[in-house]
């Protein structure tokens with residue numbers, strides 16, 4: 001048996017209940033993992049609220065770390081007793097114990113704690129594919145400007161540090177002075193408090209009127225229009241989230257008017273669709289974390305029983321860096 005956080009219908013944080021679930025043996029291609037820590041992500045909010053409709057009942061959670069208890073037939077990259085961490089479909093990490101597909105589960109290097117593992121897989125692999133695989137025409141070179149919204153958040157603080165390590169000038173937006181200072185202290189070259197300042201005007205000032213080569217936009221509805229205006233000709237609008245709501249539909253003609261822009265909507269799960277790609281990206285992430293180029297900040301810890309408070313804090317923009325649920 002395992003404690004698990006389930007919803008029976010979409011809605012607010014109050015829909016989440018702790019229930020007891022039966023956990024069996026892993027089938028072909030699966031493992032059973034006993035969690036040591038669980039990562040909280042904004043996608044959990046979309047799946048809970050119904051922005052992303054899901055089948056019910058649903059155990060939430062896409063990220064975790066723990067010890068492999070058993071492996072099913074055909075699993076060769078993991079064995080019982082291994083320390084492991086993952087970002088993976090299907091949801092189910094808000095639990096003590098689960099059976100899940102092995103494909104996206106990676107062995108966790110000894111130098112990385114379980115808590116850090118749970119705090120970094122989904123957010124760190126996202127920063128990896130954004131900065132290394134979601135690129136404008138001609139790629140990004142050292143010195144290039146990129147605009148990254150919600151820079152003091154979970155994905156954001158990892159991206160600030162990783163961008164600096166790559167020599168990029170990341171312009172980070174955040175919703176308060178404290179958050180801006182945090183993003184700056186972790187590698188953002190410039191910061192903009194978009195709750196108070198016009199971020200388009202500031203981006204143009206910082207870049208000498210040129211604009212940026214890429215905007216990484218996870219805020220969505222509230223930032224979409226102005227983000228397009230921050231791009232230089234042929235620039236790339238890389239949309240990867242909707243923390244303020246989904247952007248409104250748009251007519252493609254606007255992209256021509258604003259300078260032959262490119263638009264893409266990316267999701268991590270396309271990038272980690274094969275075990276090989278997932279492992280390659282995870283190795284890259286493990287390297288920047290163990291070398292100290294990127295530190296994983298866990299700024300909030302909530303016991304699993306306080307999962308409602310954890311969701312409320314994330315939705316109310318009260319968190320910075322990563323948040324974990326502890327067991």
Ligand SMILES: NC(=O)c1ccc[n+]([C@@H]2O[C@H](COP(=O)([O-])OP(=O)(O)OC[C@H]3O[C@@H](n4cnc5c(N)ncnc54)[C@H](OP(=O)(O)O)[C@@H]3O)[C@@H](O)[C@H]2O)c1
Nearest residue numbers: 041042150153154155174175218240241242244267268317
């Ligand atoms: N597509 C993918 O592959 C992928 C993967 C991982 C994450 N994501 C997306 O990346 C974003 C960051 O994820 P995360 O888990 O690290 O969360 P997070 O950045 O720690 O939290 C979201 C942040 O978004 C900002 N925000 C702006 N408007 C908001 C609003 N109306 N309501 C709530 N927050 C608002 C807040 O920062 P400020 O107060 O500074 O504005 C908030 O702290 C999310 O949109 C998530 O869905 C996408």
